[in-house]
Amino acid sequence: MTDLLIRNCDILSHPQNRTGFLTNQDIAISGNRISAIESTGHIQSEDAQRVLEARGLLAIPGLINTHAHVPMVLFRGLVEDVPITAWFNDYIWPLESNLTAEDVYWGALLGLAEMIEAGVTHVADHYFYMDQVAQAVERAGMRANLAWAVFGHEGVEVLDQTCQFIERWQGAAGGRITTWLGTHAPYSTGPEFLRLSAERAQEMKVGIHTHVSETAQQVELSLNEHGITPVQMLAETGVLEVPTILAHCLYPSEEDFKLLAGSPCGIAHAPKTYLKLGMGTAPLKKFKEAGIPVGLATDGAVSSNTLDIIEQLRLMVLAQKDAASDSTVMTVAEALDITFHGSAQVMDSARDLGDIQVGKLADIALLRQDGMHTFPRYDPGVGLVYASRAADVHTVICDGKLLMLDGELLTIDKAMVKREVSKRLDRLGERVPGRRIATYPA
Numbered sequence: 001m002t003d004l005l006i007r008n009c010d011i012l013s014h015p016q017n018r019t020g021f022l023t024n025q026d027i028a029i030s031g032n033r034i035s036a037i038e039s040t041g042h043i044q045s046e047d048a049q050r051v052l053e054a055r056g057l058l059a060i061p062g063l064i065n066t067h068a069h070v071p072m073v074l075f076r077g078l079v080e081d082v083p084i085t086a087w088f089n090d091y092i093w094p095l096e097s098n099l100t101a102e103d104v105y106w107g108a109l110l111g112l113a114e115m116i117e118a119g120v121t122h123v124a125d126h127y128f129y130m131d132q133v134a135q136a137v138e139r140a141g142m143r144a145n146l147a148w149a150v151f152g153h154e155g156v157e158v159l160d161q162t163c164q165f166i167e168r169w170q171g172a173a174g175g176r177i178t179t180w181l182g183t184h185a186p187y188s189t190g191p192e193f194l195r196l197s198a199e200r201a202q203e204m205k206v207g208i209h210t211h212v213s214e215t216a217q218q219v220e221l222s223l224n225e226h227g228i229t230p231v232q233m234l235a236e237t238g239v240l241e242v243p244t245i246l247a248h249c250l251y252p253s254e255e256d257f258k259l260l261a262g263s264p265c266g267i268a269h270a271p272k273t274y275l276k277l278g279m280g281t282a283p284l285k286k287f288k289e290a291g292i293p294v295g296l297a298t299d300g301a302v303s304s305n306t307l308d309i310i311e312q313l314r315l316m317v318l319a320q321k322d323a324a325s326d327s328t329v330m331t332v333a334e335a336l337d338i339t340f341h342g343s344a345q346v347m348d349s350a351r352d353l354g355d356i357q358v359g360k361l362a363d364i365a366l367l368r369q370d371g372m373h374t375f376p377r378y379d380p381g382v383g384l385v386y387a388s389r390a391a392d393v394h395t396v397i398c399d400g401k402l403l404m405l406d407g408e409l410l411t412i413d414k415a416m417v418k419r420e421v422s423k424r425l426d427r428l429g430e431r432v433p434g435r436r437i438a439t440y441p442a
């Protein structure tokens with residue numbers, strides 16, 4: 001029984017790091033999975049509950065955002081052109097002390113709406129008041145891996161609270177929500193807190209989503225204080241023994257590569273943040289050589305301004321070529337492999353996501369291909385990396401359900417979200433001297 005038949009689309013498929021492009025295909029979805037892919041006309045449309053005519057549209061796997069702080073869209077555009085220490089201590093952490101649970105709910109819906117419009121169907125979110133984020137995800141219809149961000153100064157009791165959150169929401173929204181631990185970063189928690197987090201993750205059979213080695217200074221600080229790198233600290237405390245999303249990891253040592261290579265971790269790569277904050281760029285070629293998965297991420301919208309994965313994809317390629325002064329590094333095929341397969345691996349979901357194949361979960365974005373900026377179209381992979389825009393996204397399906405159809409969001413009332421966010425802005429933008437949720441080490 002076919003619940004949804006996407007008829008006569010083109011498909012960008014990407015098995016084993018080889019971009020394939022199929023024209024005039026029908027995709028049948030039964031329940032939440034892809035049940036058949038055939039040349040147009042070979043699947044009986046009379047048997048389908050619903051038929052979506054998709055002639056001229058390009059089907060790509062739903063985009064995956066491997067590291068975000070989605071509700072930070074509430075502060076979008078408030079902090080620009082400042083050094084990273086001031087970015088945290090004078091802006092982000094004072095501003096975040098203004099947040100209430102309800103603010104986070106509306107911020108999450110705003111960010112989820114933006115992502116659906118940009119073809120993103122799965123996000124790893126790392127934030128506070130995560131019950132509200134989970135409620136927003138449930139309503140939006142997206143898939144999410146949710147981690148409640150915690151700091152060492154909150155005391156180890158806070159781990160009990162996040163474990164309760166994990167139990168409340170694990171497998172919720174028909175399996176679309178998974179929950180992991182969200183230990184903030186080695187520099188903000190210290191080794192003992194990391195050790196306890198790893199123990200809890202083992203007990204609960206969940207992963208950990210954390211930040212690591214974002215700047216050379218963080219690595220230096222760790223060496224001075226603990227005699228080991230932040231990655232070594234993750235290894236020694238057991239964090240790298242469970243599936244782990246490592247946000248950023250721009251400055252791994254030679255030794256760190258070996259530790260990462262043998263672990264079930266993946267790197268979340270968010271180049272727009274690195275470029276804007278002048279942080280440098282991650283050694284993606286060396287991660288690839290070491291077999292360490294890398295996926296794309298937006299980070300929070302205060303540093304990256306958008307939650308647009310297509311934009312991050314383009315910036316990743318350009319930044320890698322520029323950093324190497326070599327136009328041959330980060331090919332189109334490699335970039336697409338990171339975008340789809342790599343991101344699914346980082347989310348520990350490569351079995352179910354990252355490609356349009358029979359048996360995979362039905363997370364699909366359909367892109368228009370008739371824009372002047374993508375014509376002529378010799379190679380849709382090249383178009384996606386170097387020319388496509390989020391605005392080309394036409395229709396979005398997650399877990400077999402339509403979330404956007406021909407540019408219209410079906411699960412979120414955009415006007416209501418804008419109204420709710422607008423009435424909070426004056427209060428949210430205030431910075432009270434001395435009030436902040438954490439302190440970035442100078």
Ligand SMILES: [Zn+2]
Nearest residue numbers: 211247299300
């Ligand atoms: Zn982050």
